[in-house]
Amino acid sequence: MIVVTGATGNVGRPLVDLLASAGETVTAVSRRPAPGLPAGVTHRQGDLADVTGLKGLFEGAEAVYLLVAGLGDELSPDEIVAAAVAAGVRRIVFQSSQLVGTRTDSVSHEILRRFETAVRESGLDWTVLRPGGFASNAFLWAEQVRSARTVAAPFADVALPVVDPSDIAEVAARALRDPAHTGRTYVLTGPVAVSPREQVAALAGAVGDAVGFVAQSAEEARSQLVRFLPADAVDGMLSVMGSPRAEEQRVSPDVERVLGRAPRPFSAWAERNAPAFV
Numbered sequence: 001m002i003v004v005t006g007a008t009g010n011v012g013r014p015l016v017d018l019l020a021s022a023g024e025t026v027t028a029v030s031r032r033p034a035p036g037l038p039a040g041v042t043h044r045q046g047d048l049a050d051v052t053g054l055k056g057l058f059e060g061a062e063a064v065y066l067l068v069a070g071l072g073d074e075l076s077p078d079e080i081v082a083a084a085v086a087a088g089v090r091r092i093v094f095q096s097s098q099l100v101g102t103r104t105d106s107v108s109h110e111i112l113r114r115f116e117t118a119v120r121e122s123g124l125d126w127t128v129l130r131p132g133g134f135a136s137n138a139f140l141w142a143e144q145v146r147s148a149r150t151v152a153a154p155f156a157d158v159a160l161p162v163v164d165p166s167d168i169a170e171v172a173a174r175a176l177r178d179p180a181h182t183g184r185t186y187v188l189t190g191p192v193a194v195s196p197r198e199q200v201a202a203l204a205g206a207v208g209d210a211v212g213f214v215a216q217s218a219e220e221a222r223s224q225l226v227r228f229l230p231a232d233a234v235d236g237m238l239s240v241m242g243s244p245r246a247e248e249q250r251v252s253p254d255v256e257r258v259l260g261r262a263p264r265p266f267s268a269w270a271e272r273n274a275p276a277f278v
Contacts, residue, residue, distance in 0.1 A: 001024075001025040001026070001027060001029045001060050001062055002019055002025070002026050002027070002061065002062065002063045002064070002065070002176055002177075003026075003029060003058055003061040003063070003064045003089075004016050004019070004026060004027070004028050004064075004065045004066070004067075005029045005030075005046075005048060005064070005066055005067050005271060006030065006065075006067030006068075006069055006095075007028030007029055007030045007034055007037075007043070007107070008030040008032060008034045009030075009069075010134065010136045010165040011067065011095065011165045011168045011169050011172065012028070012030070012065070012067060012169075013083045014026045014165065014166045014169040014170075015065060015169040015172050015173060016037060016038065018039055018040035018169055018170060018173040019173055019176070019177075019180060020037075020039075020040060020041050020060070021038070022122040022173065022177070024042045024043070024177070025040075026038075026041045027041070027042045027044055027057070027061070028041050028043050028044070028242075029041075029043075029044050029045075029046045029057055030043070030045065030199040031043070031045065031046070031047050031069070032045070032183070034122075034151075041101060041207075044057055044173045045214060045228075048068065048075055048080055049074050049075055049235055050058065051076060051079045051080065051083060053217065054080060054083035054085045054087075054204055055083050055086055058083060058084050058087035058088075058089055059087045059088070060087075060088070061084075061087065061088075061089050062089070062090055062091065062176050063089065063090065063092070063093065063176045063177075064084055064089050064092050064093070065090070065093050065095070065172055065176060066080070066084075066092055066093065066094045066095065066115070066119070067095045068095070068111065068112065068115060070253065071130075075111065075115075077111070077114045077115040077117070077118040077119075078114075078118050079192065080115075080118070081115075081118040081119055081122045081124075082122075084124070085107070085122055085123065085124065087206050089124060090124060091124060091125040091126070091127075091176065091179075091182070092119050092122065092124050092125070092126050092140075093126070093127045093128075093129065093172055093175045093176050094115055094119045094126065094127070094128050094129065094225075095129050095131070095172070096112045096115065096116055096128050096129060097112055097130055097131065098111055098130045098131060098132040098187055098188075098189075098247075098248065099236065099240065099248075100112050100116060100132060100214075101187070101247075102245050102247050102248050103182055103236065103239075103240070103245075106236050107212075107232055107236075108212045108230070108232035108235070108236045109236065110229075113142070113236070118271070120126070125179060125182040125183075126182065127175040127181045127183070127184050127185075127186070127187040128184075128185065128186070129168060129171060129175070129185075129186050129188055129256060130185060130186065130187045130188065130189070131163050131168050131187075131188040132160065132161060132162065132163055132188065132189045133160050133162040133163070133164060133240070133241075134162060134163060134165055134249065135162045135164045135165065135190065135194050135266050135269040135270075136164075136165050136273075137162070138199055138203065138266075138267070138269075138270070139273075139276060140258075141153070141200070141277075142276045142277050144278060145203060145211055145277040146278065148162050148187055149209060149210060149211050149212065150211060150212040150213070151203075151211060151213055151214065152214040152216045152220075152258065153195075153196040153200075153213070153214075153216055153221065154196075154213075154216045154217060154218050154220070154221040154238065154241065154242065155195075155196060155217070155218075155241045155242045156195060156196055156215045157191035157195045157196075157197055158195055158196075158241060158242060158244065159194055159195040159198070160193055160194070160195075160240070160241070160244055160248060160249060161189040161190040161191070161192060161193045161194070161250070161252075162189070162190050162194060162199075163188050163189050163190045163255070163263060164260065164263065164264040164265055164266075164268065164269045166264065166272075167188065167190075167255050167259070167263050167264055168188055170258075170259055171188060171254075171255060171258045171259065172188060174258050174259070175193065175258075181258070184257075184259075186209065186252075186254040186258065187252040187254050188252060188255055188263075189250075189254075189255070189263065190251070190253055190263050190264070190265060191251060191262050191263045191264070191265055192251060192265065193249050193251070194266045195216065196213070196241075197213050198266075199266055199270075200213045202266055202267040202270045203270050203274075203277055205267065205270070205271075206267070206270040206271045206273075206274040206277070207274050207277050207278055215238075218238050221238060222234055222235070222238060225237070225238075245256050
């Protein structure tokens with residue numbers, strides 16, 4: 001049995017679908033109800049912050065996909081991983097972030113560094129996934145596109161190789177099922193760097209209508225983002241978006257190495273998710 005935490009998210013939900021379609025017994029864990037799961041998938045409501053309840057969630061699992069909602073500052077990595085060990089789990093695949101490797105001084109990603117250490121020192125088989133920026137961050141523009149056919153964003157022409165969450169899910173499914181990925185750390189990106197202006201153009205093509213682009217200042221973007229994200233996370237995000245390091249702009253070969261195909265481009269993500277912007 002495979003337990004998927006964060007099972008209703010942009011990575012967790014396609015991962016549940018992939019594992020179920022491969023014939024795996026899956027338990028999907030999320031804080032909220034999860035309607036529409038594939039037949040045969042068991043849903044359990046749970047929270048990684050509730051350490052006392054984790055052993056019950058992990059009981060009987062061969063493998064766990066460990067995804068930390070937000071940046072999880074209230075979580076205890078050592079206790080969470082210890083609960084998996086106590087429940088008899090044999091393999092953990094942990095979703096971390098590329099910034100753990102590229103921004104080693106980032107305060108907002110310290111919790112992910114602690115989780116990586118706990119997973120690697122657990123004695124279990126492990127794989128760490130370090131995705132870069134998500135294509136699905138473009139959902140932040142959905143209301144602007146629907147209501148005004150325009151997007152306001154900073155750093156209009158700074159390009160990053162954003163990754164499709166479905167590619168992360170496919171890599172995760174391989175790592176959960178195949179011991180050949182044990183002890184590996186994979187950096188996951190898209191196939192080419194794309195700027196916010198280019199992403200908006202791709203969205204326009206997907207919805208079949210013109211979408212304007214309005215260049216924001218970093219300060220304007222920050223004032224909007226801190227309304228629903230922690231300030232440390234926003235500052236880290238804007239730092240990467242505005243002043244990316246060479247490694248953060250580089251296309252990683254790891255998606256293709258694992259899946260045997262190129263990563264999906266942002267335009268494919270936009271086409272698949274066009275209904276959210278119409």
